[in-house]
Amino acid sequence: MSDLTTTPESPQSGNNIIANISSGSTEAMSLYLPAFVVDFITTLNYIFLIEIFAAFGLGTNVVNIIVFTRQGFQETVNITLVALGVGNMGALFYAMGFFMLSPWFLHAGLPFLQIDFLTVVVSYPHTYFIRVCGFINAFSSFSRCMCVVFPLRFKSIISKPVVWAFNTGVFVVCLLCIVHAFFLTYFDDVFVPSRNKTIIASRYRFSPEILKIWYLVSDLAVPISYYIIIVVSNIAIVLKLKVKAEWRKSTATKYLPENQISQKDKKVTRMLIMISMVFAICQTPIIMIYTASALERELTFRGKYSNVLILNSSFVILFDVIFGSVDIFIYYNMSTKFRNTFLELFALQDLTQKLRFQRVE
Numbered sequence: 001m002s003d004l005t006t007t008p009e010s011p012q013s014g015n016n017i018i019a020n021i022s023s024g025s026t027e028a029m030s031l032y033l034p035a036f037v038v039d040f041i042t043t044l045n046y047i048f049l050i051e052i053f054a055a056f057g058l059g060t061n062v063v064n065i066i067v068f069t070r071q072g073f074q075e076t077v078n079i080t081l082v083a084l085g086v087g088n089m090g091a092l093f094y095a096m097g098f099f100m101l102s103p104w105f106l107h108a109g110l111p112f113l114q115i116d117f118l119t120v121v122v123s124y125p126h127t128y129f130i131r132v133c134g135f136i137n138a139f140s141s142f143s144r145c146m147c148v149v150f151p152l153r154f155k156s157i158i159s160k161p162v163v164w165a166f167n168t169g170v171f172v173v174c175l176l177c178i179v180h181a182f183f184l185t186y187f188d189d190v191f192v193p194s195r196n197k198t199i200i201a202s203r204y205r206f207s208p209e210i211l212k213i214w215y216l217v218s219d220l221a222v223p224i225s226y227y228i229i230i231v232v233s234n235i236a237i238v239l240k241l242k243v244k245a246e247w248r249k250s251t252a253t254k255y256l257p258e259n260q261i262s263q264k265d266k267k268v269t270r271m272l273i274m275i276s277m278v279f280a281i282c283q284t285p286i287i288m289i290y291t292a293s294a295l296e297r298e299l300t301f302r303g304k305y306s307n308v309l310i311l312n313s314s315f316v317i318l319f320d321v322i323f324g325s326v327d328i329f330i331y332y333n334m335s336t337k338f339r340n341t342f343l344e345l346f347a348l349q350d351l352t353q354k355l356r357f358q359r360v361e
Contacts, residue, residue, distance in 0.1 A: 039103040045314035046102040057325030076163040083167035088324035090129035097122035116202035124178040138226035141233035177218040271334040282323040
């Protein structure tokens with residue numbers, strides 16, 4: 001892999017030294033893993049699987065948004081699920097741009113450094129929408145936890161204005177996770193001795209150490225925070241429902257106490273638990289990579305472990321697009337109301353009824 005090197009900038013300029021950046025061949029990428037293994041897996045993931053799941057997910061999330069919008073926003077859960085659909089669509093759209101990490105494009109000798117271009121134009125926006133989805137899932141898990149633990153006070157605590165404010169405000173607040181990168185980063189012409197020509201690469205207006213500190217917050221502390229909220233909230237829900245189920249068995253009463261949640265809320269809670277836990281599972285690999293990157297400075301796209309990061313990132317992004325694509329199956333199988341609206345939307349109710357009659361006969 002040819003190295004991109006430049007003359008060190010003066011301290012007054014505030015620009016970083018761009019050195020040892022991957023630009024296309026497989027020499028450096030084969031340092032720790034065989035090049036053909038990396039090329040095969042990354043090509044399969046970036047060019048085929050991620051693109052297929054992302055395109056499918058964009059379509060399914062459009063359907064989700066239409067279905068929940070047609071149901072109306074009398075129920076606050078629909079507000080949250082529409083916001084989640086919008087966040088998923090943004091993440092899936094930008095995930096399709098990661099094809100530039102495939103060997104076909106890394107080896108293409110383009111007039112710009114693919115890693116730098118992809119980081120600014122694709123990775124930062126994709127990260128933004130993943131953060132949005134993370135906080136929406138955390139809010140959904142926390143609100144369901146409040147519904148189970150405090151069923152009588154739930155609607156006063158998580159009221160409709162609160163739900164609207166959070167699900168719209170999160171799109172604005174999460175901009176803080178990426179706005180620094182756009183402010184500190186710019187593109188400039190850089191001469192590459194190995195290519196004997198000038199290409200476009202990114203530089204920093206200030207010391208890159210500032211970005212490293214911010215990344216510890218936005219790429220490590222932030223995802224871990226909503227990950228913990230999701231996991232703890234769902235554990236609390238499961239334990240509380242188990243306690244109430246055991247209490248009902250022990251009392252063997254026929255009436256429903258006032259502090260019990262309704263069957264409808266239980267079904268919604270189970271569905272949201274499933275969605276948030278799928279998200280938590282899909283986010284586990286990226287949190288592990290963020291943690292490893294914080295401990296190992298060479299685990300970057302410009303470090304000596306770049307091949308490991310590119311390979312692992314292909315699976316991380318694949319997990320992200322899978323989460324954004326499977327929601328519709330969870331909604332369809334766990335929500336009768338969603339299923340009926342979905343069938344009505346595509347005029348499939350008569351067909352399903354005919355199939356049911358045929359099975360009975």
